[in-house]
Amino acid sequence: MLAHTALGRAEQVARHWAASGCPVVIHVDKKVDRKTYREFQAAMKDAHLVKFCKRHYCEWGGWGITAATQVAAEKMLSNFADVRHVFLASGSCLPLRPVNELLDYLDARPRTDFIESATTSDVPWTVGGLDIERFTLRFPFSWKTQRRLFDKHVALQRKIGLKRRIPKGLVPHMGSQWWCLTRQTLSAVLEDPERPKYDRYFRKVWIPDESYFQTLARQYSSNIESRSLTLSKFDFQGKPHIFYDDHLQLLRRSDCFVARKIWPHADRVYDAFLTNEAGAMKRAEPNPGKIDRIFAKAVERRTRGRAGLIMHSRFPNEGWENGLTCAPxxxxxxxxxxxxxxxxxxxxxxxxxxxxxxxxxxxxxxxxxxxxxxxxxxxxxxxxxxxxxxxxxxxxxxxxxxxxxxxxxxxxxxxxxxxxxxxxxxxxxxxxxxxxxxxxxxxxxxxxxxxxxxxxxxxxxxxxxxxxxxxxxxxxxxxxxxxxxxxxxxxxxxxxxxxxxxxxxxxxxxxxxxxxxxxxxxxxxxxxQGMHPHLMGDFPIHDGPTVQPDKPRKPYLVK
Amino acid sequence: MGIVSTYRLRLQRKRWRIRAIRKRRELEPIRNRTSQIKNGDIFLFSTMRNEHVRLPYFLKYYRDLGVNHFFIVDNDSNDGGLEYLAEQPDVSVWHTQNGYKRSRYGVDWLNWLQLRYAHGHWCLTVDPDEFFLFPFCDTRPIRALTDWLDASSIKSFSAMLLDMYPKGRIDAEPYMPGQNPMDIACWFDSGNYTSEKNKKLGNLWIQGGPRARVFFPDTPEKAPALNKIPLVKWDRRYTYVSSTHNLLPRGLNLVYDEWGGEKASGVLLHTKFLNTFTEKATEELERKQHYSASVEYQAYAERLAENPDLWCKWSEKYINWRQLEILGLMSKGNWA
CATH class of the missing domain: 3.40.50 (Rossmann fold)
Structure with missing residues (x-):
């Protein structure tokens, strides 16, 4: 579990997993100050299935998240010998279905790796127009804090045609950061003799957490199911949509095992899914499409808007109105x-x-x-x-x-x-x-x-x-x-x-x-009088139009 | 935007900051509870004069929304409002006798308090007759909104001023302390607003509504502005320029999408038109402390003598924020 804020919630969820017999290794971002971290560790002391691993600085788009995942996975594999599947979750993930259901599901598929993994040419979701270039350019600057340098550096590399070579045998794949891999695949990735070389390469790839395991799993896995078990919706900027209390019914009706990301103050959602398993079981008919529709509509509203509406947060430039008016x-x-x-x-x-x-x-x-x-x-x-x-x-x-x-x-x-x-x-x-x-x-x-x-x-x-x-x-x-x-x-x-x-x-x-x-x-x-009326067309000069009767016409019927 | 005009705006911003710092001397602290504030608290800033009757509901409304601390400048009230505010556990209040107009309608005073206390906090700047609505405000607290804005790297949030009015004479039903003013003034105009872009500062200039329809049908250019940016993740370098209509640096005014999409936005329900208004208009006309020689109040006074019924057949009755979103007065944007 990767946690960086709302550690209280992370603790709740970790206890929930551990209560069902699932060991948990928590990685806490090094940005969290030492005092808070110690308190967090102390609070978890009584949970013997919960371990902590070495901390890394995690910055969005950087190598830190992948490094953190690696150490956490290593610790998991070495400390808990009977673990067969490793599930990567974040501190703001929430299990929606009882943990036992997930265990049964994985027991039935002991050799399957659940990891969304697609080649770069096949994914439409890349933000910032970088797809294959994530793998062929260098990214020494932060996208969040050094945006201008980041953009300039990318442009420069494009201009002078500077390219990195992708290590032999690797085919770049991308997909959701949240996966569930078997011990076999995960250990093969982590114990690969070539790993230092791969690590050195991926260190300078942009957003390696969406491509490192996704690419390497392809090398070793015998049975990849390319989808994530985590329900995670992204908006047009590439950041995850957040779930709130008013999404409770919607979440109940999704048939996903784990949802991301939940607002830390969404008490009703946490209460419903963590404390009362029987309650969570009594779900309505699953209807996962509804969540899709709601979030797809939100993105549509943000990018296209309502045609023919001018208001204080929609004032299109000329030509971008997407319809000058809303109806014929x-x-x-x-x-x-x-x-x-x-x-x-x-x-x-x-x-x-x-x-x-x-x-x-x-x-x-x-x-x-x-x-x-x-x-x-x-x-x-x-x-x-x-x-x-x-x-x-x-x-x-x-x-x-x-x-x-x-x-x-x-x-x-x-x-x-x-x-x-x-x-x-x-x-x-x-x-x-x-x-x-x-x-x-x-x-x-x-x-x-x-x-x-x-x-x-x-x-x-x-x-x-x-x-x-x-x-x-x-x-x-x-x-x-x-x-x-x-x-x-x-x-x-x-x-x-x-x-x-x-x-x-x-x-x-x-x-x-x-x-x-x-x-x-x-x-x-x-x-x-010298004025030339031409727009009427040709009228006979003396008598009005020939069809005009003398008396005012009466309305007539046409069959 | 050339270098010269960018630099000019920079100078203007510095000027407003210096002015705010100078005006701090006009503020006398009555109750300063700012030692209570914690990291990440959400603040409300307001300046008021003789609004005691509105205060109980105003404070309750914003406490329920999730505001943690109130910063209020009292401009020489004599109705007991100041004493009432001083008793509240989450209110810091300052008093001043100086001119409202000379402080650019309170902007300088609030700019100072924000400069001093609000750095790094989300601040809501509203008048006591304005009630902030945002998408999902009936099911999510304001912190859900500010967390989402933080996650989306958005620093300012737009809310249009929506004038509410009662059916019949404005003074027909008296407003009682603690009462929801929207129970009396529950009508609004849904679709007669016009927007224009302010080229210099980049904000939209919105006019219209019942005030333009009834008070300014022949001089629409004089109708009051309705665009507001009340919610800002404050930084000590920011300043409000003219009321909460626009800010500097100008990037904060880009609260609208220009490529056809809709950004998330809210509404400020403006409950000016209660029975208290008639009295206020007379007083303000004498004090001449309002915008452009109180031209607005002059227009009101002329019409108020006749029959102050703002209601018409096509007025909409207020239900909730979802109604306003469907009518196109606010938007959920990509918040779902």
Whole structure:
């Protein structure tokens, strides 16, 4: 057992092993001061199956841990002649199943070495990008305290191509530090005549405790089972996950023999597994996959995060958002102008939440005229424009589970255009030139109309430019107004199918189109005034679109 | 970050340290129990004025969390709070009559106490109306968190200020000593926050919440900052710069992930909006001892006269930290 802190816990566990007749050799890190060590030794005096071995300084990634393991193993083999399997544990390991079960298990497999051991090319878990280089470079500097020197030294060796030769006959293998080896294999490793040579080599290998026994066991063992009997989960930095009191049920349901690592103050876990063996036996159905899932999810959350969430511990650089927003949404430009009551119709046809012009200069026009919406998002235009992108991200995040649609247009604040066009979640449908319809219907002086038309056309043109940019990732559809009113049902059907909320069926009701009689003449008037409205497409000059009946149309049914 | 600006920040840090050392003269120890402190103890630092009514619950909450020692600067209270604190077995308390504003809103005083006592300890710096929540805080003590942060080589921990408010008028239900303030002010805004990066110090600048929604809808840039870094493994070279919003050296402000992931983070439940608030706002307006000429309190005073109901249809009712984590207001990160 390798212990370095929380010696009280190490003592408890050592006594637990010894109580079942398993001899224990404890190595205490030399960093522990002498007084504490003496007290610890004194406390264990009455346990005759527990021995202490010579102490080494143990630093993560250095040779000390391996040296400590060697002396402890030697002491174990020489002092206890009837030991057949040696189990390497740490002071923060905890046996989850009764020790007798482990003994039975090993009795049934007297020749098997349990040691996780894989060649370097096959392991994905290496941290810091060093795999085979652990064996071919030199590592005189500490990774924890001399990080800069460590990195520089590695880079230097890579640059000048300095390499160590791996001793003949050795094939580097790596795996979990925690193993269970038979006396035969372990003594063969320790008593090898070549051992001084191997030791000298591994002394300068990085993290030798994950490769020394793993490599050498391959030389001697007749029967390696490449897995560790210790349940140990590592996070993305390569440090073990820690188990707490609230993991008790989870640990009960794992079918592992030993778990690592337990928080020293997790009293309930220690009490449950050390004092009451009968209680630990009464376990629920084993479900070891659950632990895997929980820790895999934790790593995923740390490395990828929740898409479309900006918060105080997740603020991705541009391009690293892993999704600008969290769910698909639809943006309509020109529809509300061309059709009367388009929002109501869309809400009915798709069952989504349909807002008006969210980015209008007057106020954020939330659906059904609300002044505040999910998450406490207010309609103040100043507050919204203070950070328009955050407003959109928040809106989509707050309404998770309900698809959002909103109107957009050249009269609105244009700050979020780029974000919209880059967002793969955005479905953007534009009828170009439809902004002219409200102007056409309004009762303003023509010179004002002309100025306004020129302004809106310019803004819409800029938006279209952004939508047609190669970086645009949204689902974008653009029609000219003339093109659209030729056959409005087909594009509408496509858009609504893509929203996909309602059961797939043909649209039974079209939205009512604004009366466009005289619109062609209106455009011609603009042209005559020197302004060139081109975004609408080609309209017949004198009479509106040919399909327009004289009376306002009634909704019609399509079978 | 060029050499020049790095050096400038270094000078700024030294300046705040020297200022803190100078300001130590303003602090008169009333009860100094720092001889009790042990290696590895977790500390809480706070400065307060006339908060007696909040103290019993405040101390209980943080004792239950696992804080070992309280360091409190009392800024001339006259409500008996100072005497109450002096009686507590785990509280060291200092008294000062000097200006809150002149000590940069208490930062200098606390910087001094931290410089003097907190080297090598985990310190939580909170106001008496702030309650710290971290992932698993209902099943694990704060030491579990700090041990994990130590093991992960993380030195500072972020917690966003989450404004809590009651439903109805703020002064409808009076707050009683020892009462859980979250029983009265149990509502919050879940999703109207905006963040921006402070290029110079590297911290995020977060605004929003009910205060921006109700008090600052037309001047959002004036809305108070909500980003806080209350939990730090203190080193005598560190200084808080502006409240607990940011620190120097600037590496401590990098409490967020920039590559798409989420770091572990918590929340500070801010229970300012109780019946005590109305009185406080009037007083603070007179004293003018708060940030940028108490602009915040001016805005409050204007609106408070009308109908101080911060509640709206979309307010969320507080349940527990897991709710906040699902809403995206805090994160477990890779702590499981």
């Amino acid at each position: 949404y639809s943006v309509f430009q020109g529809f509300a102008e061309l059709f009367e009551d388009f929002e109501l119709w869309l809400a009915k046809a798709t069952g989504t939440q349909v807002h008006g012009h969210l980015f209008s200069k007057e106020r954020a026009a939330f659906s059904t005229g609300q002044s505040v919406i999910n998450g406490g998002l207010g309609d103040s235009p100043l507050l919204r424009d203070y950070n328009g992108a955050a407003f959109l991200t928040n809106l989509i995040w707050n309404t998770r589970g309900e698809r959002q649609c909103f109107q957009f247009g050249p009269a609105d604040t244009q700050e979020i255009c780029w974000k919209l066009s880059k967002d793969p979640n955005a479905q953007i449908s534009v009828i170009t030139g439809a902004w002219a319809v409200p102007l056409f219907k309004s009762n303003q002086n023509f010179s004002d109309l002309r100025r306004e038309a020129a302004r809106l056309q310019k803004i819409e043109n800029k938006f279209l430019y952004k939508l047609r940019n190669p970086y645009a990732k949204a689902r974008i559809r653009i029609w000219t107004m003339a093109e659209f009113i030729e056959n409005p049902m087909e594009p509408l059907q496509t858009i609504i199918d893509e929203i996909g909320n309602a059961p797939q069926r043909r649209l039974s009701e079209a939205p009512r189109m604004a009366d466009l009689k005289g619109f062609g003449q209106f455009l011609q008037n603009l042209k005559n």
